[in-house]
Amino acid sequence: MSITETVTTAARNAWALSFGAGIEPVDPTPSTVLWDEPHRLLRRYDTEYRSAASDSAVLLVPPLAAPATCFDLRRDQSLARYLVETGRAPYLIDYGEIGFADRRMGFEDWVTDILPEAIRRTSADRGGAPVDLIGWSIGGMFSLLTAAANAELPIRSITAVGAPLDYDKMLGVPQLRAVAKLTGGRATTAVVRAAGGIPAPLTRLGYRLAAYDRELARPMFIASNIARTDTLAKMESIDRFQAAMPGYPGRFYGQLWGRMMLANDIGNGKLELRERTIRLADVRVPVLLIGGTVDVITPKAAVEAGLRTLSGAPSVTYEVVPGSHLGILTGPEARETTWAHLDKFLAERE
Structure with missing residues (x-):
């Protein structure tokens, strides 16, 4: 690129970031809404390859x-688009805003409600076909707990990317416990109860603080x-x-x-609820766990714990890939690392 082209490009980018509509227009993977109720919008990504790989x-x-x-950040960083391109039939459950x-x-x-119904509807849309779940972060935990609590669901496999499966291994949690002992944990729960939850602005701030080095270097x-x-x-x-975090x-x-x-x-392999205990040992499908080398939100050791707690699964595969919490899902290297492991895992199920 010549000096003139470089200067022109730099000026155009500076304008786009400061006053324009942005560097690149939003280009989501085409999809069709199948189900739209509060906190349970189900999308089917449109694909001409629907029968190419499997049912x-x-x-x-x-x-x-x-x-x-x-799952669909941009054209080159979209797991949804990758699944379409590799001949699979991807669907997405979207919880929307939380207030x-x-x-x-x-x-x-x-x-016991939102995800089981989404799985049933996804399967029904494919003529009763089995469903492979791919969950990121707590979405991975949700997927595992859903399979454990609902053995009748048509789940074929689960992939959990950056899923927190042992809070003893989570950064800062031991320190939080020490502080909680001073108040019995009541101070935190009282504030959250009064606010009705954690507001979106605080969620966004927390994510930025977790990646403070990125913010400082911006x-x-x-x-x-x-x-x-x-x-x-x-x-x-x-x-x-980050700006859209609920x-x-x-x-x-x-x-x-x-x-x-x-x-x-979860580190003890369960979830204690008021009326029941859900145990990870009751997961009866193959599982793929993926941890990130520089994931500070869910350190890889917290993901690896699933090798111990998912004792009822016919197989549990654990892979470590380069990247941060979001990076291992959809970063520049994800296609050659996480997505490649996922592709191999799904192919083995077929």
Whole structure:
């Protein structure tokens, strides 16, 4: 690229970031809405390859406090588009916005209602075919708990990417427990209960703080890459993702705090609810676990714990890939790492 072209590109990018509509327009993978009710919008990604690979379906399961666009950030960073291109039939369950009115929603809503119904509808749309679940972060935990709690569901396999399966291994949790001992944990739960949950702005702030090095380096990063349009487009997609983060319902966060962070239920292979105990040992399908080398939100050791707790699964495969929490799902290297492991895992099921 000549000096003139470089200067022109840099000026265009600077304008797009400062005053324009952005570096790259949003280009979601085409999809069709099959089911639209509060916190349970089901999409089927449109594909001409629907019968090319197998009759099975793939259901993408996002976590809470993260937009469902995590699976479809941009054209070159879209697991949904990759699944379409490799001849699979991907679907997505989207929980939408979470507000004060949703404060009574908890783990039960997802693992015994929202996800089971999404799985049934996905299977029915494929003529009763089995469903492969792919969950990211707490979406992976949701997927495993849903399979454990509902043995009758047509689940063929589960892939959990960056799923927190042992809170003893989570960064900062031991320190939080020490602080909680001073108040019996009541201070945190009282504040969350009063607010009806964790508001979206706090979720976004927390994610930024977890990646504080990225935030500090942002001005220099932009200046150093002002003429690199694709690099800035990747940065912009992450910014857009962060800006769309929803919050946590009050009851759910209370359970996350009490049952996971304080009691480490999941690390002990279970989830204690009011009326039942769900045990990971009751997962009876093959599982693929993926941890990230530099994931500070869910360290790889917290993912690896599933090798111990998923004792009833016919097989549990654990892979470590380079990248951060979001990066292992949809970063620049994901196609050659996470997605390659996923492709091999799904092919073995077929």
